[in-house]
Amino acid sequence: MKNFSYSKILSHTILILASLLFLVPVWVIFASSTHQPETILNNGLQFLLGDNFIATYKSVLFENSGYTKNITVLDMIGNSLILAFGFAIGKVVISSLAAYAIVYFRFRMGNFLFWLIFLTLLLPVEVRIVPSFEVLAKLNLLNSYTGLIVPLIASATGTFFFRQFYKSVPDELLEAAKIDGANSWQFFIDILVPLSKTMMIALFIVMFIVGWNQYLWPIMMTTEPEYSTILLGIKEIYQSNFEGSYLPEFNRAFAMIILALIAPVSVVVILQRWFIKGLVDSEK
Amino acid sequence: MKKVQFENNFIPYLFILPQLSIVLIFFIWPSSMAIYYSFVLEDAFGISSQFVWLDNYKDIIFDSQYYSSVVFTIIFSALVSFFALSAGLFLAHKANGIIRSKGTYRTLLIWPYAIAPAIVGLMASFFFNSSHGDMYEFLNQIGWEFDPKSDPFDAQVMLVFIASWKQISVNFIFFLSGLQGIPKSVLEASLIDCKSSMKRFWTITFPLLAPTTFFLLITNITYSFFETFGLIDTTTRGAPMGETKTLAYKIYQDGFLGADIGGSSAQSVLLMIFVLLITVFQFKYIEKKVHY
Numbered sequence: 001m002k003n004f005s006y007s008k009i010l011s012h013t014i015l016i017l018a019s020l021l022f023l024v025p026v027w028v029i030f031a032s033s034t035h036q037p038e039t040i041l042n043n044g045l046q047f048l049l050g051d052n053f054i055a056t057y058k059s060v061l062f063e064n065s066g067y068t069k070n071i072t073v074l075d076m077i078g079n080s081l082i083l084a085f086g087f088a089i090g091k092v093v094i095s096s097l098a099a100y101a102i103v104y105f106r107f108r109m110g111n112f113l114f115w116l117i118f119l120t121l122l123l124p125v126e127v128r129i130v131p132s133f134e135v136l137a138k139l140n141l142l143n144s145y146t147g148l149i150v151p152l153i154a155s156a157t158g159t160f161f162f163r164q165f166y167k168s169v170p171d172e173l174l175e176a177a178k179i180d181g182a183n184s185w186q187f188f189i190d191i192l193v194p195l196s197k198t199m200m201i202a203l204f205i206v207m208f209i210v211g212w213n214q215y216l217w218p219i220m221m222t223t224e225p226e227y228s229t230i231l232l233g234i235k236e237i238y239q240s241n242f243e244g245s246y247l248p249e250f251n252r253a254f255a256m257i258i259l260a261l262i263a264p265v266s267v268v269v270i271l272q273r274w275f276i277k278g279l280v281d282s283e284k
Numbered sequence: 285m286k287k288v289q290f291e292n293n294f295i296p297y298l299f300i301l302p303q304l305s306i307v308l309i310f311f312i313w314p315s316s317m318a319i320y321y322s323f324v325l326e327d328a329f330g331i332s333s334q335f336v337w338l339d340n341y342k343d344i345i346f347d348s349q350y351y352s353s354v355v356f357t358i359i360f361s362a363l364v365s366f367f368a369l370s371a372g373l374f375l376a377h378k379a380n381g382i383i384r385s386k387g388t389y390r391t392l393l394i395w396p397y398a399i400a401p402a403i404v405g406l407m408a409s410f411f412f413n414s415s416h417g418d419m420y421e422f423l424n425q426i427g428w429e430f431d432p433k434s435d436p437f438d439a440q441v442m443l444v445f446i447a448s449w450k451q452i453s454v455n456f457i458f459f460l461s462g463l464q465g466i467p468k469s470v471l472e473a474s475l476i477d478c479k480s481s482m483k484r485f486w487t488i489t490f491p492l493l494a495p496t497t498f499f500l501l502i503t504n505i506t507y508s509f510f511e512t513f514g515l516i517d518t519t520t521r522g523a524p525m526g527e528t529k530t531l532a533y534k535i536y537q538d539g540f541l542g543a544d545i546g547g548s549s550a551q552s553v554l555l556m557i558f559v560l561l562i563t564v565f566q567f568k569y570i571e572k573k574v575h576y
Contacts, residue, residue: 007481011378018375019392021449025407026399028418044416094302101299106289113300120311122559124510126532127552130539131314131321139309151310159303167286174288184290188299213400215514220540231402235518238406250410257403264398269391276394279454280461 026261033057033254040250052251060255071225073233073256080212080229081263086149087211088204095158096200100188102159103166104174117156125152125217133220143224152217158203161281165199166192202278205271209264230260315556321549340550349526350534350551357530360444361508367448368504369497372455377485379456380463390460396453401511405518408446412519432520436527439520443528446519447512454507455500462496463489502566509559531555 028045035050061074101107102114125132132151133142141147169192177187193200218229228236234256237249268275290296322340326333344350379389411419412432423430432439466489474488490497510532516522522529522537529537531551539548 008382011381014378015375015382015389015393018371018452019389022393022396022453025411029407029410040416044421045410045418094306097299098303101296103286104289105296105299106291107293107296110296113304116312117303117307120307122563123311123315123552123556124532126510126513127535127555128311128314128318129536130545130548131317132310133540134317135310135314150306153303154306154311156307171286171288174286178288184292184295209398213398213402215400215402215517216536231400234406235402238409238518253406254410257406260403261399264400265395268395268398272391272394276457276461279457 026258029254030258033251033258035251037249037251041248056251056255057259060252060259071228071233073230073259075226076228076230076233077259077263079227080231080260082145083148083214083218083229084208084211084263086145087152087214088207090149090153091158091207092200092204094153095156095203096162096193096196097188098159099162099166100192103163104184104187117159120154120156124155129216129220136221141221143222143227145227148218148221148227149211152211152214158207161203162196162199165196165281169195198274198277199281202274202281204278205267205275206278208267212264230256234260318549318552318556321545322553323546325546336546340546341554343547344550344554352527353529353531353534356440356527357509360440360447360512360530361505363444364447364451364508364512365501365504367444368451369455369500371448371452372500373459373493373497375452376456376459376463377489379460393456394453396450397457399450400514401447401450402514402518404446404450405515408442408515409519412442432524434524436524439524439528443512443516443520447508447515450515451504451507454503458496458500459493462493466492502562505562 028047031049032040032046033056034053035046036052039046039050062072064070064072098117102110136142136147136151139147141150173191174187177191182190213231214229215231218227218232219235222228222232234253237253237256240249323335323337324333325336325339375393379386379393382389408419411417414420414431414433420430429435430438432442470488470492471484474484478484478487509530512530513532513536516528516530516533520528522533532555535548535551535555538544538551542548
């Protein structure tokens with residue numbers, strides 16, 4: 001029994017240390033964001049809170065920043081929200097429809113189209129960046145929300161997610177619905193969608209985070225600052241800190257990092273159960 | 285597929301049309317362009333182009349920079365997968381053994397999933413910075429002349445560390461849910477047969493986790509190959525001496541920044557073939573060997 005409690009203490013110690021490994025860096029960034037830029041420049045990162053919290057965050061959120069000085073960080077957060085919501089909603093709607101066609105219909109080319117969609121898993125956007133940029137330019141979609149959101153939906157992860165789920169739905173449901181005279185649209189809307197509500201929310205949460213954290217695609221797609229997401233804003237202020245000639249505004253960069261973390265971290269923590277379900281089930 | 289299905293020649297196309305059109309326009313079209321460009325030599329202004337067959341591929345194969353990128357990518361993903369998987373499994377095992385406050389630890393360890401790789405990189409660039417970074421000073425104080433700006437090895441170590449840091453939480457989530465899925469009766473039976481908890485873990489628990497581990501291995505490799513892009517772009521950007529470029533980052537640098545469309549497209553095609561091979565391997569070979 002003594003031995004047992006000893007190993008228990010060891011487990012707790014290890015888990016606490018691991019938690020600190022993740023918490024401390026973010027805390028230091030937050031604490032540093034509440035100091036004057038000169039303090040950080042002269043004394044390095046800070047572990048204790050400073051007294052500049054309200055001033056820094058107020059100016060970061062509401063005053064214009066960026067190269068052209070015509071967008072606030074609040075606008076950038078707005079853009080990130082548009083991207084994350086648009087991407088997540090689009091993904092859930094489009095992939096549940098496509099999976100429905102693949103699982104519930106016998107049609108010519110069905111198999112071929114499935115493999116065509118499957119192919120998208122092979123080549124992430126990082127790898128086809130130049131031609132993708134050209135296609136977007138040809139379609140006149142650079143610097144638009146459509147160009148920011150829609151091409152990202154191409155990947156097949158969501159389609160697989162729903163395909164797996166639909167396959168587990170008992171056949172009797174469709175038989176019964178057919179006897180009752182339901183057509184394919186009615187079966188989808190009245191039976192399948194209510195059944196897959198949990199799955200839809202779970203996938204939505206995972207995709208919200210994926211969308212919020214997009215980095216390379218927005219860099220390429222947006223040359224006008226009004227479409228800048230918060231991640232791009234941080235990159236920009238970081239570059240002017242290390243490469244520019246101004247007094248580095250480290251406190252602003254840190255505040256933006258913290259602001260960029262608030263939305264996705266709260267989603268993961270608050271909606272934890274759904275989130276884990278979405279993540280684990282999408283991979284079975 | 286379902287035994288009972290709808291028979292209709294028209295409706296299913298309507299359902300699949302939105303996804304299909306996005307795939308055709310934003311995936312198939314640019315990917316075919318990449319394949320076409322890989323056989324073409326364009327002048328610097330993009331005015332004239334010439335079909336050069338496999339010349340772009342030949343250039344890559346004889347390019348020592350490409351080799352060092354291949355070697356770096358393989359070692360990088362092997363190390364990141366190894367560290368992130370072992371740490372994730374270790375922590376999940378510890379958390380699963382605790383009855384009280386398991387939920388708290390779960391929250392404390394899964395939230396880093398929400399941090400974008402680009403933000404991990406930005407944060408790291410402050411901690412490892414030579415003028416005021418705590419990690420930089422710490423490493424130099426313990427006697428390692430750590431300098432990621434000029435020493436490729438130091439930069440590579442730093443990247444492996446922060447890339448693994450970011451990936452631990454995903455592995456933790458999957459391993460924890462895998463561990464929770466193991467039936468209690470199996471564990472109780474093993475408790476009677478074997479006293480050593482280490483041995484129990486390696487002979488009973490670990491084999492039962494094989495499907496999860498296998499899936500995560502693929503996820504971790506894909507992560508190291510592609511998602512670390514933001515992490516590299518905010519820290520080393522391939523420097524020093526081009527020794528920290530993953531294949532995906534090299535494609536971006538050569539194609540988008542260096543305007544070498546042919547060479548970068550040929551690299552894309554090679555990477556595409558590599559991913560295809562991994563996928564086939566995944567489906568045909570390993571899945572059969574993994575014990576379910």
